[in-house]
Amino acid sequence: MSDVLTFSGVRLSFAGVKAIDGVDFTVGADELFAVIGPNGAGKTSIFNVISGVYRPQEGRVLLGGVDITGERPDRVARRGVARTFQNVELFRQLDVVENLMLGRHHHMRYGTLAAIAWVGRARREELANRARVEEIVDLLELGRWRRQPVGLLPYGVQKRVELGRALAMEPKLLLLDEPVAGMNLEETEDMARYILDIRDELGISMILVEHDMGLVMDLADRVLVVDFGVPVACGTPQEVQANPDVIRAYLGVRDTAADPGGAR
Structure with a gap:
């Protein structure tokens, strides 16, 4: 079965500042794919390129084999991409x-x-x-x-x-932008269960951006790590957690082999 999404060789800059620098990944059918990284790593920019808010200077985005690079957000939505936002964007006066x-x-x-x-x-x-x-x-x-x-x-x-x-919207691809931000433990556990139900019962592919690493590592099939727009690692949660480049990106661990003065 072909991939639901192909994000290939994407580069995006603003006034010379690189937001995405050569990021490649695919999302398969029924896959829960996560993108993680420190603040400013380019995660939201990746979502904005997929959903049509930004047009990259280089690279392509394919949805089910169809090139959607730079299409208007409403057209991308009609093709089957739905998105939630970190900040709740609802009509507060309307009911559920x-x-x-x-x-x-x-x-x-x-x-x-x-x-x-x-x-x-x-x-x-x-x-x-x-x-x-x-x-x-x-x-x-x-x-x-x-x-x-x-x-x-x-x-x-x-x-x-x-x-x-x-x-x-009955999407082919669901973009989840920090779905548990600001939630307590009980709410977070409930949301995790609903996300798994969506994948398992509805068969919808998802991309998750989230700072709760426990949630990401428990739920994701594969994880992409980005830092300052550059891909650092991509693999299973176990592979990513053991990757020394990921540890350095998150924890700022210095390479004592290159710097004998090292950590003190």
């Missing part, structure tokens, strides 16, 4: 179901007049989309809050709603 329904807009084919009349095709599509949303409500255990304005919900639940809205 209404926020999830917004993720179905790419699947709505009827026009304004049909929507006003709410007959025929409009009615059938609306009911089908609501049925799909209810499946997501069940998957993410949002039933008790389904008719509450999201602005009144606990932070961890809001993050879950944002994840649900991305799922409502």
Whole structure:
């Protein structure tokens, strides 16, 4: 089976400052792929290139073999890329179901007049989309809050709603930008379970950017480490944790072989 995503030879600079410097990776079907690195390593820039926010100066991004490099974000979304954000981006005055329904807009084919009349095709599509949303409500255990304005919900639940809205798009690839940032231990464990359910039950490929290394190493099939836009290592969690270049990038360990004065 072909890869869902190919990120090949990408280079991106801003005013001469390199944000991504020759990064290559692929994401396979049903794979949970993680990108980690210190602050400023280029992780968000990678997401922005995939989702069409940035156009790289070099390299290509293929989604299911189709070149999407530099396409507008709305076109990339229609091709099957959905994204969550570190900061919750929801319509706070709308309830849970209404926020999830917004993720179905790419699947709505009827026009304004049909929507006003709410007959025929409009009615059938609306009911089908609501049925799909209810499946997501069940998957993410949002039933008790389904008719509450999201602005009144606990932070961890809001993050879950944002994840649900991305799922409502029925993506081929899901980009998770720090999905457990700001969560307590219980909320983090719940989110980890939902992420695994999405992979195992829905078969959606995912790219995870996260600073919680325990979560990354527990969940990811493979991990890419970047530092100042440069790829450092890519492999299984076990391989990455044992890589001396990764240890140096994260911990700042000095090479005592090259510097006999070394750590003191």
